Amino acid sequence: MDRSDAPEAMRDNARESAQAPRPEVPYPEYLTIESPYKQEVKRIKVDRWISEDYAKREVEQIWKRVWQVACREEEIPNVGDYIVYEIANLSFIVMHSAQDEYRAYWNSCPHRARKVADFDGHGVSELRCMYHGWSWNIDGSPKKITCAWDFPGGEGEFGLVEAKTGRWGGFVFINPDPNAEPLADFLGTMPEHYEKAGHDFSKRWKQVHVAAVLDCNWKIAQEAFLEPWHVVTTHPQFVFERNNDNPSDGRWDDFGNFMRGAPHLPTDRQEPKPGWAITSDDDQEVLDSYYERHLNMPPEIAAHPGVRPTQQIIENARALYRGIIGDKIDDYHDVELFGGHMASLFPNLHPWGAFSHICYRYRPYGTDPDRCIMEVMLLAAWPEDQPRPPAAKAHWLKPGETVADAPELGQLARIFTQDLGNVVHVQAGLKTNGLGHVMLAMHNETPVRHFHDLYEKWMGLADGE
Ligand code: FES
Numbered sequence: 198m199d200r201s202d203a204p205e206a207m208r209d210n211a212r213e214s215a216q217a218p219r220p221e222v223p224y225p226e227y228l229t230i231e232s233p234y235k236q237e238v239k240r241i242k243v244d245r246w247i248s249e250d251y252a253k254r255e256v257e258q259i260w261k262r263v264w265q266v267a268c269r270e271e272e273i274p275n276v277g278d279y280i281v282y283e284i285a286n287l288s289f290i291v292m293h294s295a296q297d298e299y300r301a302y303w304n305s306c307p308h309r310a311r312k313v314a315d316f317d318g319h320g321v322s323e324l325r326c327m328y329h330g331w332s333w334n335i336d337g338s339p340k341k342i343t344c345a346w347d348f349p350g351g352e353g354e355f356g357l358v359e360a361k362t363g364r365w366g367g368f369v370f371i372n373p374d375p376n377a378e379p380l381a382d383f384l385g386t387m388p389e390h391y392e393k394a395g396h397d398f399s400k401r402w403k404q405v406h407v408a409a410v411l412d413c414n415w416k417i418a419q420e421a422f423l424e425p426w427h428v429v430t431t432h433p434q435f436v437f438e439r440n441n442d443n444p445s446d447g448r449w450d451d452f453g454n455f456m457r458g459a460p461h462l463p464t465d466r467q468e469p470k471p472g473w474a475i476t477s478d479d480d481q482e483v484l485d486s487y488y489e490r491h492l493n494m495p496p497e498i499a500a501h502p503g504v505r506p507t508q509q510i511i512e513n514a515r516a517l518y519r520g521i522i523g524d525k526i527d528d529y530h531d532v533e534l535f536g537g538h539m540a541s542l543f544p545n546l547h548p549w550g551a552f553s554h555i556c557y558r559y560r561p562y563g564t565d566p567d568r569c570i571m572e573v574m575l576l577a578a579w580p581e582d583q584p585r586p587p588a589a590k591a592h593w594l595k596p597g598e599t600v601a602d603a604p605e606l607g608q609l610a611r612i613f614t615q616d617l618g619n620v621v622h623v624q625a626g627l628k629t630n631g632l633g634h635v636m637l638a639m640h641n642e643t644p645v646r647h648f649h650d651l652y653e654k655w656m657g658l659a660d661g662e
């Protein structure tokens with residue numbers, strides 16, 4: 198649910214609950230776990246973003262070997278449902294193959310390699326190749342091999358070739374590498390962060406799914422959402438409350454393949470550094486900015502004299518979630534209700550924490566280094582006493598459309614329009630870069646450095662190569 202969807206009654210609630218006393222909730226322990234990443238400036242040659250050689254190498258070194266999210270469980274809720282998951286020039290069928298079982302197959306017929314599935318499917322009892330008619334059970338075993346007599350000795354190769362699968366938090370992961378480490382090892386402590394936070398992604402449903410083909414490398418698109426430093430320049434409409442935690446600031450914690458952005462600890466308030474935020478003493482201006490108010494719209498909430506804007510935002514969120522999860526919302530500390538916690542899982546998933554609904558995924562577009570697919574999913578909780586709503590279908594933007602053509606993104610569309618205004622020009626700038634390299638800052642761009650350090654490891658590259 199978007200904030201702007203909040204019924205008027207909820208907003209009234211928010212105003213009332215701003216004054217209502219509540220038992221004190223301790224600061225969340227999971228947010229106190231610190232694992233700082235090394236601090237150093239990193240220089241990277243431009244090739245990895247613009248060279249087709251790198252894009253092809255990524256297929257071999259990363260996409261054929263890494264755990265990656267193929268879909269959400271609710272996209273294939275019934276046995277016999279499947280999706281065609283494509284990554285770079287690879288394609289897989291991800292099948293709900295039995296109760297509580299998901300399998301993945303290379304999308305290629307063992308006969309002469311025609312893709313077995315051209316589209317997603319629902320409720321099927323078999324898969325069938327449209328070329329010579331071989332068919333398989335939904336567990337990938339051969340069902341009917343036409344002219345099998347013509348392949349003496351080939352019986353052991355008639356089944357679909359499997360990729361590994363794993364699940365966490367309602368996500369279905371695949372890994373094409375038969376020797377890959379278990380998904381649990383790859384994720385490391387990441388699930389604990391969400392469990393300790395009481396944010397169970399398996400109890401979310403895909404409320405919104407917007408996908409767009411962008412004219413930039415998948416890493417460039419991803420990097421635009423890996424650090425909040427750009428907010429000050431790219432989203433100048435954001436105005437922050439004076440003397441508050443600076444949203445451009447925070448700390449980064451490294452948990453292997455998972456990196457988390459978290460607020461500074463209450464005991465470690467830092468003075469904002471110059472240039473890190475635009476601040477205002479006008480409470481209404483802060484509130485209007487937070488809710489991305491357009492001048493022709495009424496304020497989302499009116500400034501309450503004597504109540505800090507941040508507190509009003511928190512109470513507004515609390516009222517909104519009370520309508521979904523009931524009074525359990527009172528078990529959550531204020532820090533969880535303000536904004537969201539950035540998080541990224543190598544190589545291409547951003548499942549933001551706390552009550553943020555945001556989950557981004559980035560994929561290359563074939564092996565074209567100049568294009569990619571960016572997806573925005575909003576994963577929302579629903580009232581537990583009701584059945585899970587059906588997953589939103591992916592809304593693919595057509596050529597010439599922008600995120601503004603996806604009204605389901607609500608206020609986020611306005612922000613993405615600004616972000617995506619940069620990425621094409623970054624891609625172009627990399628090709629006319631006199632230095633031949635770019636620089637990443639030691640603090641503000643820590644998650645970008647973290648990604649690239651892992652990228653180099655998987656790709657077998659030297660530092661910055
Ligand atoms: S290519 Fe699939 S049956 Fe021949």
Ligand SMILES: [Fe+2]
Binds near residue numbers: 421422428432
């Ligand atoms: Fe942004």
